[in-house]
Amino acid sequence: MTTVTARPATAALALPLRTRLAVFTRLLAVQGSWNYDCLIGNGIAFALEPALRLLPGGEQGEPYRAAMARQSRYFNAHPYLAAIAVGALARAELDGVAATHIDRFRTALPGPLGAVGDRLVWAGWLPASSMLALLAFGLGANPTAVLLVFLVVYNVGHLSLRTWGLWVGWTHGLKVASALAHPVLRQGPPYIARAVSMLAGVALPLVVARLLSPGREGLVQLMRGHAAGGAGGISIAAVDAVIPAAIVLATIVATILVRLHGRVAGWRVALGALAALATYSVVWRR
Amino acid sequence: MNLAEALIPLALLGAIIGLDVVSFPQAMWSRPLVGATLGGAIVGRPEAGLVAGVVLELLAFDTLPVGAARYPDWGTAGVVGGAMHAAHPSNPSGALTLAVLAALLTAWAGGWSMYALRRLNGVWAARRRADVDAGSAGVVIVLQLRGLGADLVRGAALTALALAVGTPVADAMLDGWSLSATATNGVLITIAGGTAAAAVWTLTHSTPRTRWYALSGTALGIAILVLR
Numbered sequence: 001m002t003t004v005t006a007r008p009a010t011a012a013l014a015l016p017l018r019t020r021l022a023v024f025t026r027l028l029a030v031q032g033s034w035n036y037d038c039l040i041g042n043g044i045a046f047a048l049e050p051a052l053r054l055l056p057g058g059e060q061g062e063p064y065r066a067a068m069a070r071q072s073r074y075f076n077a078h079p080y081l082a083a084i085a086v087g088a089l090a091r092a093e094l095d096g097v098a099a100t101h102i103d104r105f106r107t108a109l110p111g112p113l114g115a116v117g118d119r120l121v122w123a124g125w126l127p128a129s130s131m132l133a134l135l136a137f138g139l140g141a142n143p144t145a146v147l148l149v150f151l152v153v154y155n156v157g158h159l160s161l162r163t164w165g166l167w168v169g170w171t172h173g174l175k176v177a178s179a180l181a182h183p184v185l186r187q188g189p190p191y192i193a194r195a196v197s198m199l200a201g202v203a204l205p206l207v208v209a210r211l212l213s214p215g216r217e218g219l220v221q222l223m224r225g226h227a228a229g230g231a232g233g234i235s236i237a238a239v240d241a242v243i244p245a246a247i248v249l250a251t252i253v254a255t256i257l258v259r260l261h262g263r264v265a266g267w268r269v270a271l272g273a274l275a276a277l278a279t280y281s282v283v284w285r286r
Numbered sequence: 287m288n289l290a291e292a293l294i295p296l297a298l299l300g301a302i303i304g305l306d307v308v309s310f311p312q313a314m315w316s317r318p319l320v321g322a323t324l325g326g327a328i329v330g331r332p333e334a335g336l337v338a339g340v341v342l343e344l345l346a347f348d349t350l351p352v353g354a355a356r357y358p359d360w361g362t363a364g365v366v367g368g369a370m371h372a373a374h375p376s377n378p379s380g381a382l383t384l385a386v387l388a389a390l391l392t393a394w395a396g397g398w399s400m401y402a403l404r405r406l407n408g409v410w411a412a413r414r415r416a417d418v419d420a421g422s423a424g425v426v427i428v429l430q431l432r433g434l435g436a437d438l439v440r441g442a443a444l445t446a447l448a449l450a451v452g453t454p455v456a457d458a459m460l461d462g463w464s465l466s467a468t469a470t471n472g473v474l475i476t477i478a479g480g481t482a483a484a485a486v487w488t489l490t491h492s493t494p495r496t497r498w499y500a501l502s503g504t505a506l507g508i509a510i511l512v513l514r
Contacts (some may be wrong), residue, residue, distance in 0.1 A: 029434060034433070036405065068426060109394050137336070144332075151320065198501040200486040202506050248471055250475075274387045277328060
């Protein structure tokens with residue numbers, strides 16, 4: 001294990017803009033070689049590499065090779081918050097922090113970065129952005145508008161988080177753990193969870209109604225045809241009952257799935273139910 | 287444009303969208319809402335793609351792309367579902383259900399293909415472990431680019447295969463579909479809406495007072511439905 005002599009803090013390097021852009025771009029592919037042995041370890045080394053070229057001796061120097069070897073070992077983190085780790089590790093390597101300290105940091109950081117990222121992004125920002133787009137759909141927005149709502153809202157948060165992570169990691173170096181106490185990271189998830197609940201409450205009935213509308217219109221036309229032929233008698237009001245019935249039934253399905261939580265995934269239930277429906281419609285009912 | 291003519295553009299779209307699921311850049315254009323709408327747009331009917339995408343998005347709330355967990359590939363699934371639904375301009379009864387069913391099967395197969403790719407990445411990394419441990423930046427970069435390239439190929443192949451196999455099967459099933467559009471879509475949308483509601487509850491119920499937010503939101507949503 002190579003130990004590099006610590007450079008005085010006052011002599012800390014500033015990352016050139018070109019290097020920062022290269023690191024940021026590579027961070028977007030940090031999971032590109034994800035595997036069960038070193039997880040995103042290779043990706044961390046890949047993202048750090050442009051910064052490590054600034055080590056004494058450049059790409060041919062021993063510090064560069066030692067740092068590349070160290071950084072390509074096992075590492076795990078939420079992909080967006082890996083930016084914090086990459087910023088901090090770049091700073092530590094360029095400041096010449098001892099390898100043992102860097103290794104200890106790499107061991108300690110994955111747990112908090114994973115937990116915070118999962119709560120904030122996968123269980124928070126992603127469902128919130130998605131619900132906002134579904135609400136736009138439920139209110140009648142066209143495909144372009146729905147996609148723009150989702151992609152713009154989501155990626156403002158996504159890219160801001162990565163940019164902030166890289167900056168805060170570089171600024172604090174191995175003392176970056178304090179940044180995880182940032183109010184947005186600590187108190188953001190409960191606020192986002194409430195927003196998701198509210199948005200879901202508004203959006204889901206509207207989405208169900210819009211999805212059923214083409215079928216309802218088709219049914220109205222069909223029944224008008226039957227009525228003209230003397231087989232009618234069903235009112236449009238009865239057709240309108242399809243939407244509330246679907247909302248009530250969806251609530252019942254949701255209650256059953258919540259009760260089954262952890263034992264079966266909803267999408268698998270859907271797969272089985274739709275396969276059964278298709279079999280019934282095509283084979284048995286013919 | 288029919289699906290046979292659109293197969294190559296759709297496979298390319300599947301490659302780009304499949305890459306976003308995990309490898310690059312995770313900007314969530316791999317969400318089914320996006321993939322299905324773009325798939326439908328390639329076939330010439332983005333609206334139909336969007337409808338399939340919304341149903342798949344509701345179902346996808348159930349699974350989050352968390353780390354080492356094996357989760358469905360909703361990206362390529364969205365492209366397949368959106369394109370298959372858009373390929374039926376007359377919107378026959380069962381078209382949406384079969385498109386979603388094909389997409390779910392693609393998502394399931396995609397999950398396995400991502401697992402296989404992760405194993406393959408591990409094999410490639412193990413073979414070059416000595417070079418990586420010696421600090422070879424070239425090998426680190428090659429491993430990263432190889433993983434990205436393989437994921438791109440995975441997405442394209444999965445999309446092309448799903449469409450090539452799924453389209454004739456779905457067409458044959460549509461010919462014999464006997465249930466009405468209302469009954470078929472009612473079942474599909476009820477399941478999708480219920481799955482999304484359950485997933486939101488699972489995600490948020492540990493936060494205090496979320497049920498009140500959900501209830502007041504639902505009241506607002508129903509009020510909008512009634513009043514408009």
